[in-house]
Amino acid sequence: MLRRLVNTFSILIGIGLIGLALGATPASAVSIDFGVAAEYNTFILGNFSGSSDTQGKLAVGGNATLQHYSVGDQLPSNTTGNTLVVGGNLNYQGGRVYYGNVAVGGSSTIDQGVYWGLRNNGQTLTANMGASLPIDFTAAGQYLRNLSTSLATLAATGTATSQWGGMFLTGDGTSDLQVFYVDGALLSSATWWNALASIPSDAHILLNIMGKNVTMTGGQQVLASMSDRVLFNFYEAETLQIYGISVEGSILAPMADIIRAEGVIQGQLIAKSMTGSLQQNLNLYDPYNPGGGGGGNPPTAATPEPGSLLLLGSGLAALLGWNRRRRGLVAVAA
Numbered sequence: 001m002l003r004r005l006v007n008t009f010s011i012l013i014g015i016g017l018i019g020l021a022l023g024a025t026p027a028s029a030v031s032i033d034f035g036v037a038a039e040y041n042t043f044i045l046g047n048f049s050g051s052s053d054t055q056g057k058l059a060v061g062g063n064a065t066l067q068h069y070s071v072g073d074q075l076p077s078n079t080t081g082n083t084l085v086v087g088g089n090l091n092y093q094g095g096r097v098y099y100g101n102v103a104v105g106g107s108s109t110i111d112q113g114v115y116w117g118l119r120n121n122g123q124t125l126t127a128n129m130g131a132s133l134p135i136d137f138t139a140a141g142q143y144l145r146n147l148s149t150s151l152a153t154l155a156a157t158g159t160a161t162s163q164w165g166g167m168f169l170t171g172d173g174t175s176d177l178q179v180f181y182v183d184g185a186l187l188s189s190a191t192w193w194n195a196l197a198s199i200p201s202d203a204h205i206l207l208n209i210m211g212k213n214v215t216m217t218g219g220q221q222v223l224a225s226m227s228d229r230v231l232f233n234f235y236e237a238e239t240l241q242i243y244g245i246s247v248e249g250s251i252l253a254p255m256a257d258i259i260r261a262e263g264v265i266q267g268q269l270i271a272k273s274m275t276g277s278l279q280q281n282l283n284l285y286d287p288y289n290p291g292g293g294g295g296g297n298p299p300t301a302a303t304p305e306p307g308s309l310l311l312l313g314s315g316l317a318a319l320l321g322w323n324r325r326r327r328g329l330v331a332v333a334a
Contacts, residue, residue, distance in 0.1 A: 030150065032177075032204070032231065032288035034252075035143045036135060037270055042280050045141045045254060046273035047088070050261075055282035057100070061137030062273070063088035069095040074282040087137045090127070097123065105133045144254040144270055151252075152208050152235040154179045158198065160207070162186040166194035169205070173198040177206060177288055184211020184237070191218035204229040204288045205249070215241040223248035227266045228286045240271070242278060250285040 037043040041056025049065040055074035058064075064086045072083040075098065083100025084090075090102070092110040096117045101124045102108075108127035118125055158171035160180040167190045171178040178199050187209060199205065205226065214237050223230050230249030234240060237256035243263055250267035261276025266283045 030154065030177075030288075031290065032147070032151065032206070032285075034147070034268070034270065034285065034287075036140050037144060037268075038284070038287065041268060041282050041284070043140075043144075043268070043270045044274055045137060045144070045271070046257075048273065049275045050277065052277040052279045053095075054280045056280075056284070057083050057085075059085045059135055059137075061087040061135075061141070063106075064090050064092075066090075066092045067094055070098065071096070072098045072100055075099045082134055085133065085135050087133060087135070099123075101125070103129055103134055105129050141254060144252065148233055148235045148252050148254050151206060151231075151233050154206070154208075156181050160186075162190060163194075165189070165191045167192075168195050168197070169193075169199065170197045171199040171203070174200070175203065176200070176290070177204045179206045179208065181208050181210060184209050184214040184234075187211075188215040188217075193218070193220045193222045196222055201226075204286070205231070206288075207232050207249075209234045210236055212236055212238045214239075215243075216247060217242075217244045220246065220248040224266070228283055229288075230267070231285060242276075250283075 034043070037059070039057060040059045042048075042054045043059045045061045047062035047064070048060040050069055051067045053070040053073065056072060057075070058071050069092070072079065073096075075083065077099060079099035081100055082103045084097050084102045086103070087105045089106040090104045090108045090110070092108075092114050094111060095114060097114070099121075102118065104125070104127040106128065108125060110125070115125075117123075154177075157175045157177070157179045158169060160182045161168045161170075167182070167187070169178075169180055171180075188211075203226075205223070207230070209232060214234060216232075227248040232247070232249055232251045232253075234251065234253035234256050237253050240251075240253055240256040240258045241260040242258060242265070243260055245263045247263070247265040247267065251265065251269045251271065253271045256271050258271050258274040258276065258278075261274050261278035264279045264281060266281050268283075268285050269278075269280055
Protein backbone atom coordinates (compact mmCIF):
# COMPACT_ATOMS: atom_id res chain seq x y z
CA MET A 1 0.00 0.00 0.00
CA LEU A 2 2.79 2.38 0.99
CA ARG A 3 4.64 1.57 -2.21
CA ARG A 4 1.58 2.46 -4.30
CA LEU A 5 0.94 5.76 -2.50
CA VAL A 6 4.55 6.91 -2.75
CA ASN A 7 4.81 5.91 -6.40
CA THR A 8 1.59 7.74 -7.30
CA PHE A 9 2.66 10.85 -5.39
CA SER A 10 6.04 10.99 -7.13
CA ILE A 11 4.46 10.66 -10.56
CA LEU A 12 1.95 13.45 -9.84
CA ILE A 13 4.71 15.81 -8.72
CA GLY A 14 6.75 15.14 -11.84
CA ILE A 15 3.80 15.54 -14.19
CA GLY A 16 2.67 18.72 -12.45
CA LEU A 17 6.06 20.38 -12.72
CA ILE A 18 6.47 19.34 -16.32
CA GLY A 19 3.02 20.67 -17.14
CA LEU A 20 3.82 24.02 -15.53
CA ALA A 21 7.00 24.25 -17.55
CA LEU A 22 5.57 23.46 -20.95
CA GLY A 23 1.96 24.62 -20.72
CA ALA A 24 -0.58 23.60 -23.34
CA THR A 25 1.45 23.08 -26.49
CA PRO A 26 -0.41 24.07 -29.68
CA ALA A 27 0.05 22.33 -33.01
CA SER A 28 3.19 23.17 -34.98
CA ALA A 29 0.98 24.76 -37.63
CA VAL A 30 -2.35 26.52 -37.33
CA SER A 31 -5.12 27.45 -39.74
CA ILE A 32 -6.80 30.85 -39.46
CA ASP A 33 -10.49 30.68 -40.27
CA PHE A 34 -13.21 32.84 -38.71
CA GLY A 35 -15.79 30.05 -38.78
CA VAL A 36 -19.38 31.29 -39.06
CA ALA A 37 -18.06 34.88 -39.05
CA ALA A 38 -16.03 34.31 -42.21
CA GLU A 39 -18.76 35.54 -44.58
CA TYR A 40 -19.52 38.72 -42.60
CA ASN A 41 -17.80 42.02 -43.27
CA THR A 42 -18.61 43.04 -39.69
CA PHE A 43 -19.30 40.59 -36.86
CA ILE A 44 -20.14 42.08 -33.46
CA LEU A 45 -20.79 39.71 -30.56
CA GLY A 46 -22.60 42.24 -28.38
CA ASN A 47 -24.27 45.59 -29.06
CA PHE A 48 -23.59 47.78 -32.08
CA SER A 49 -24.45 51.42 -32.73
CA GLY A 50 -23.42 52.77 -36.15
CA SER A 51 -24.01 55.64 -38.54
CA SER A 52 -22.01 54.80 -41.66
CA ASP A 53 -21.99 51.59 -43.70
CA THR A 54 -20.94 47.99 -44.02
CA GLN A 55 -20.33 47.16 -47.66
CA GLY A 56 -20.77 43.43 -47.05
CA LYS A 57 -22.83 41.44 -44.56
CA LEU A 58 -23.40 42.60 -40.98
CA ALA A 59 -24.04 40.41 -37.91
CA VAL A 60 -24.76 41.72 -34.41
CA GLY A 61 -25.23 39.40 -31.45
CA GLY A 62 -26.86 41.99 -29.17
CA ASN A 63 -28.95 45.06 -29.98
CA ALA A 64 -28.30 47.03 -33.16
CA THR A 65 -28.99 50.76 -33.53
CA LEU A 66 -28.44 51.92 -37.11
CA GLN A 67 -28.86 55.52 -38.23
CA HIS A 68 -28.52 56.51 -41.89
CA TYR A 69 -26.73 53.21 -42.39
CA SER A 70 -26.31 51.12 -45.52
CA VAL A 71 -25.65 47.38 -45.60
CA GLY A 72 -24.42 45.24 -48.46
CA ASP A 73 -24.11 47.80 -51.26
CA GLN A 74 -20.99 46.03 -52.66
CA LEU A 75 -22.46 42.54 -52.60
CA PRO A 76 -23.47 40.85 -55.87
CA SER A 77 -26.98 41.81 -56.99
CA ASN A 78 -28.02 38.15 -56.91
CA THR A 79 -27.13 37.79 -53.21
CA THR A 80 -29.62 35.65 -51.31
CA GLY A 81 -29.93 34.60 -47.68
CA ASN A 82 -29.46 36.91 -44.72
CA THR A 83 -27.35 40.04 -45.15
CA LEU A 84 -28.22 41.61 -41.78
CA VAL A 85 -28.56 39.37 -38.71
CA VAL A 86 -29.33 40.81 -35.26
CA GLY A 87 -29.54 38.64 -32.17
CA GLY A 88 -31.29 41.22 -29.99
CA ASN A 89 -33.50 44.16 -30.99
CA LEU A 90 -33.09 46.18 -34.18
CA ASN A 91 -33.68 49.94 -34.37
CA TYR A 92 -33.05 51.04 -37.96
CA GLN A 93 -33.67 54.70 -38.82
CA GLY A 94 -32.59 55.76 -42.30
CA GLY A 95 -30.53 53.85 -44.79
CA ARG A 96 -30.92 50.68 -46.81
CA VAL A 97 -30.17 46.98 -46.95
CA TYR A 98 -29.26 46.63 -50.62
CA TYR A 99 -29.42 42.88 -51.14
CA GLY A 100 -30.48 39.88 -49.09
CA ASN A 101 -32.79 39.54 -46.13
CA VAL A 102 -32.91 40.67 -42.51
CA ALA A 103 -33.18 38.27 -39.55
CA VAL A 104 -33.84 39.60 -36.04
CA GLY A 105 -33.96 37.61 -32.83
CA GLY A 106 -35.94 40.24 -30.93
CA SER A 107 -38.14 43.16 -31.91
CA SER A 108 -37.69 45.34 -34.97
CA THR A 109 -38.28 49.08 -35.30
CA ILE A 110 -37.55 50.47 -38.79
CA ASP A 111 -38.57 53.64 -40.56
CA GLN A 112 -40.62 53.79 -43.75
CA GLY A 113 -37.60 54.26 -46.02
CA VAL A 114 -35.95 51.07 -44.80
CA TYR A 115 -39.26 49.18 -44.94
CA TRP A 116 -40.12 50.15 -48.51
CA GLY A 117 -36.56 49.59 -49.66
CA LEU A 118 -36.84 45.98 -48.56
CA ARG A 119 -40.37 45.46 -49.85
CA ASN A 120 -39.78 46.97 -53.29
CA ASN A 121 -36.83 44.63 -53.87
CA GLY A 122 -38.66 41.52 -52.69
CA GLN A 123 -36.51 41.28 -49.57
CA THR A 124 -37.84 40.08 -46.22
CA LEU A 125 -37.46 41.11 -42.60
CA THR A 126 -38.21 38.42 -40.03
CA ALA A 127 -38.33 39.50 -36.37
CA ASN A 128 -38.82 37.70 -33.05
CA MET A 129 -36.94 34.66 -34.32
CA GLY A 130 -35.50 33.78 -30.92
CA ALA A 131 -33.74 30.42 -30.94
CA SER A 132 -34.36 29.96 -34.68
CA LEU A 133 -31.92 32.76 -35.50
CA PRO A 134 -29.46 31.54 -38.17
CA ILE A 135 -26.37 32.33 -36.02
CA ASP A 136 -25.51 30.94 -32.59
CA PHE A 137 -23.65 33.97 -31.28
CA THR A 138 -22.70 32.28 -28.00
CA ALA A 139 -20.93 29.44 -29.79
CA ALA A 140 -19.40 31.85 -32.32
CA GLY A 141 -18.04 34.03 -29.53
CA GLN A 142 -16.38 31.09 -27.82
CA TYR A 143 -14.84 29.92 -31.09
CA LEU A 144 -13.46 33.37 -31.91
CA ARG A 145 -12.05 33.95 -28.42
CA ASN A 146 -10.33 30.57 -28.56
CA LEU A 147 -8.94 31.41 -32.00
CA SER A 148 -7.57 34.75 -30.81
CA THR A 149 -5.94 33.16 -27.77
CA SER A 150 -4.41 30.28 -29.74
CA LEU A 151 -2.87 32.62 -32.32
CA ALA A 152 -1.08 34.40 -29.48
CA THR A 153 0.83 31.18 -28.66
CA LEU A 154 2.70 31.11 -31.97
CA ALA A 155 6.37 31.93 -32.00
CA ALA A 156 7.38 35.21 -33.65
CA THR A 157 8.99 34.90 -37.06
CA GLY A 158 10.11 38.52 -37.15
CA THR A 159 10.37 41.77 -35.24
CA ALA A 160 8.20 44.88 -35.01
CA THR A 161 10.02 48.07 -34.05
CA SER A 162 9.05 51.71 -33.70
CA GLN A 163 11.18 54.60 -34.96
CA TRP A 164 10.37 58.23 -35.61
CA GLY A 165 6.70 57.58 -34.91
CA GLY A 166 6.49 54.77 -37.49
CA MET A 167 6.22 50.99 -37.34
CA PHE A 168 8.75 48.73 -39.10
CA LEU A 169 8.23 45.01 -39.72
CA THR A 170 11.11 42.67 -40.50
CA GLY A 171 10.25 39.03 -41.25
CA ASP A 172 12.30 35.87 -41.62
CA GLY A 173 12.06 35.84 -45.42
CA THR A 174 10.56 32.35 -45.72
CA SER A 175 7.53 31.62 -43.52
CA ASP A 176 4.14 31.64 -45.24
CA LEU A 177 2.66 33.04 -42.01
CA GLN A 178 4.74 35.95 -40.74
CA VAL A 179 4.08 36.37 -37.02
CA PHE A 180 4.87 39.59 -35.13
CA TYR A 181 4.24 40.72 -31.57
CA VAL A 182 3.49 44.42 -31.22
CA ASP A 183 3.35 46.37 -27.96
CA GLY A 184 -0.04 48.09 -27.81
CA ALA A 185 1.58 51.24 -26.45
CA LEU A 186 3.83 51.46 -29.51
CA LEU A 187 0.91 50.82 -31.83
CA SER A 188 -1.13 53.51 -30.09
CA SER A 189 1.63 56.09 -30.63
CA ALA A 190 2.44 55.09 -34.22
CA THR A 191 1.27 57.60 -36.81
CA TRP A 192 2.39 55.65 -39.88
CA TRP A 193 3.71 52.27 -41.04
CA ASN A 194 6.92 52.78 -42.91
CA ALA A 195 8.45 49.57 -44.26
CA LEU A 196 8.22 45.81 -44.64
CA ALA A 197 11.41 43.76 -44.98
CA SER A 198 12.02 40.05 -45.60
CA ILE A 199 8.31 39.28 -45.97
CA PRO A 200 7.38 37.11 -49.00
CA SER A 201 4.89 38.82 -51.29
CA ASP A 202 2.38 35.98 -50.96
CA ALA A 203 2.68 35.52 -47.18
CA HIS A 204 0.02 36.13 -44.56
CA ILE A 205 0.85 38.62 -41.78
CA LEU A 206 -0.32 38.03 -38.21
CA LEU A 207 0.13 40.94 -35.81
CA ASN A 208 -0.46 39.85 -32.21
CA ILE A 209 -1.17 43.07 -30.33
CA MET A 210 -0.35 43.19 -26.62
CA GLY A 211 -2.19 45.45 -24.20
CA LYS A 212 -5.66 46.01 -22.76
CA ASN A 213 -6.33 49.54 -24.06
CA VAL A 214 -5.12 50.23 -27.58
CA THR A 215 -5.56 52.92 -30.23
CA MET A 216 -5.17 52.59 -34.01
CA THR A 217 -4.45 55.74 -36.00
CA GLY A 218 -2.21 56.93 -38.83
CA GLY A 219 -1.34 55.60 -42.29
CA GLN A 220 -0.91 51.93 -43.21
CA GLN A 221 -0.50 52.23 -46.97
CA VAL A 222 2.51 49.91 -46.90
CA LEU A 223 0.10 47.05 -46.05
CA ALA A 224 -2.51 47.91 -48.71
CA SER A 225 -1.37 45.46 -51.39
CA MET A 226 -1.79 42.50 -49.03
CA SER A 227 -4.66 43.74 -46.85
CA ASP A 228 -6.72 40.58 -47.42
CA ARG A 229 -3.87 38.61 -45.78
CA VAL A 230 -3.18 40.92 -42.82
CA LEU A 231 -4.75 40.20 -39.42
CA PHE A 232 -4.51 42.38 -36.32
CA ASN A 233 -5.17 40.04 -33.38
CA PHE A 234 -6.01 42.01 -30.24
CA TYR A 235 -5.84 39.01 -27.95
CA GLU A 236 -5.63 41.05 -24.70
CA ALA A 237 -7.62 44.15 -25.60
CA GLU A 238 -10.58 45.25 -23.52
CA THR A 239 -11.06 48.62 -25.22
CA LEU A 240 -10.04 49.71 -28.70
CA GLN A 241 -10.18 53.10 -30.41
CA ILE A 242 -9.95 53.49 -34.18
CA TYR A 243 -9.79 56.92 -35.79
CA GLY A 244 -7.95 58.95 -38.42
CA ILE A 245 -6.93 55.79 -40.24
CA SER A 246 -7.55 53.42 -43.10
CA VAL A 247 -6.91 50.04 -41.47
CA GLU A 248 -5.26 47.88 -44.13
CA GLY A 249 -6.27 44.47 -42.85
CA SER A 250 -8.79 42.64 -40.70
CA ILE A 251 -9.31 43.00 -36.96
CA LEU A 252 -9.91 40.13 -34.53
CA ALA A 253 -10.81 41.62 -31.14
CA PRO A 254 -13.49 39.34 -29.65
CA MET A 255 -12.97 40.60 -26.08
CA ALA A 256 -12.75 44.32 -26.90
CA ASP A 257 -15.31 47.10 -26.81
CA ILE A 258 -14.58 49.50 -29.66
CA ILE A 259 -15.50 52.74 -27.94
CA ARG A 260 -14.45 55.05 -30.78
CA ALA A 261 -14.77 54.01 -34.41
CA GLU A 262 -14.02 56.51 -37.17
CA GLY A 263 -12.21 56.27 -40.49
CA VAL A 264 -12.12 53.20 -42.77
CA ILE A 265 -11.23 49.55 -42.50
CA GLN A 266 -10.23 47.57 -45.58
CA GLY A 267 -11.06 44.19 -44.12
CA GLN A 268 -13.27 42.30 -41.71
CA LEU A 269 -13.95 43.48 -38.19
CA ILE A 270 -14.76 41.16 -35.28
CA ALA A 271 -15.29 42.67 -31.83
CA LYS A 272 -17.24 42.36 -28.61
CA SER A 273 -19.14 45.63 -29.17
CA MET A 274 -18.78 48.82 -31.19
CA THR A 275 -20.02 52.39 -31.31
CA GLY A 276 -19.11 54.82 -34.10
CA SER A 277 -19.13 55.77 -37.76
CA LEU A 278 -16.36 53.54 -39.10
CA GLN A 279 -16.76 52.81 -42.82
CA GLN A 280 -16.33 49.07 -43.27
CA ASN A 281 -15.24 48.21 -46.80
CA LEU A 282 -15.80 44.77 -48.28
CA ASN A 283 -12.44 42.98 -48.28
CA LEU A 284 -12.85 39.55 -46.68
CA TYR A 285 -9.85 37.94 -45.00
CA ASP A 286 -8.24 35.20 -47.06
CA PRO A 287 -8.17 32.22 -44.64
CA TYR A 288 -4.67 31.01 -43.87
CA ASN A 289 -3.81 27.37 -44.50
CA PRO A 290 -0.28 26.11 -43.71
CA GLY A 291 2.02 25.79 -46.70
CA GLY A 292 -0.02 28.11 -48.87
CA GLY A 293 2.76 30.53 -49.78
CA GLY A 294 5.93 32.30 -48.77
CA GLY A 295 8.19 29.27 -49.04
CA GLY A 296 5.84 26.83 -47.33
CA ASN A 297 7.27 27.07 -43.81
CA PRO A 298 4.49 27.33 -41.21
CA PRO A 299 5.24 28.86 -37.80
CA THR A 300 5.84 26.71 -34.75
CA ALA A 301 4.60 26.92 -31.20
CA ALA A 302 6.50 29.27 -28.96
CA THR A 303 9.74 27.82 -27.57
CA PRO A 304 9.78 27.49 -23.76
CA GLU A 305 11.70 30.23 -21.99
CA PRO A 306 14.95 29.31 -20.16
CA GLY A 307 13.09 29.59 -16.87
CA SER A 308 10.53 27.08 -18.09
CA LEU A 309 13.27 24.70 -19.16
CA LEU A 310 14.83 25.02 -15.70
CA LEU A 311 11.48 24.21 -14.16
CA LEU A 312 11.16 21.23 -16.46
CA GLY A 313 14.58 20.01 -15.35
CA SER A 314 13.60 20.51 -11.73
CA GLY A 315 10.48 18.44 -12.30
CA LEU A 316 12.46 15.59 -13.79
CA ALA A 317 14.99 15.77 -10.97
CA ALA A 318 12.21 15.73 -8.40
CA LEU A 319 10.67 12.71 -10.08
CA LEU A 320 13.99 10.81 -9.99
CA GLY A 321 14.59 11.87 -6.41
CA TRP A 322 11.21 10.62 -5.29
CA ASN A 323 11.81 7.31 -7.05
CA ARG A 324 15.07 6.84 -5.10
CA ARG A 325 13.42 7.80 -1.84
CA ARG A 326 10.50 5.49 -2.62
CA ARG A 327 12.86 2.53 -2.81
CA GLY A 328 14.27 3.37 0.60
CA LEU A 329 10.81 3.75 2.15
CA VAL A 330 9.64 0.49 0.68
CA ALA A 331 12.73 -1.29 1.98
CA VAL A 332 12.09 0.05 5.51
CA ALA A 333 8.42 -0.94 5.34
CA ALA A 334 9.42 -4.43 4.33
